[in-house]
Amino acid sequence: MNIENQVKEAFAQADADAIADVPAAIREAREQYREMKAAYYAMPRNGGERYDQMRAIKSLFNKRFIEDFDWGEAEHIARHIKV
Numbered sequence: 498m499n500i501e502n503q504v505k506e507a508f509a510q511a512d513a514d515a516i517a518d519v520p521a522a523i524r525e526a527r528e529q530y531r532e533m534k535a536a537y538y539a540m541p542r543n544g545g546e547r548y549d550q551m552r553a554i555k556s557l558f559n560k561r562f563i564e565d566f567d568w569g570e571a572e573h574i575a576r577h578i579k580v
Contacts, residue, residue, distance in 0.1 A: 519574060
């Protein structure tokens with residue numbers, strides 16, 4: 498086996514390992530996002546805490562994640578793997 502094939506196999510294995518971890522990571526992130534949004538909506542509208550909570554949500558989750566969240570879990574995982 499030459500070095501080129503070894504490198505290709507190593508990258509293929511690394512990709513497979515990374516993709517295998519995606520569903521669990523997305524589920525965990527979606528649960529954290531769901532909990533943070535619930536806490537946000539439970540806060541009084543006129544308090545600074547609500548603003549701080551939204552800022553914390555946006556610092557942890559990018560715009561694409563928030564948009565993908567609305568697609569549902571299976572679609573979110575598929576879209577993440579596709580990128």
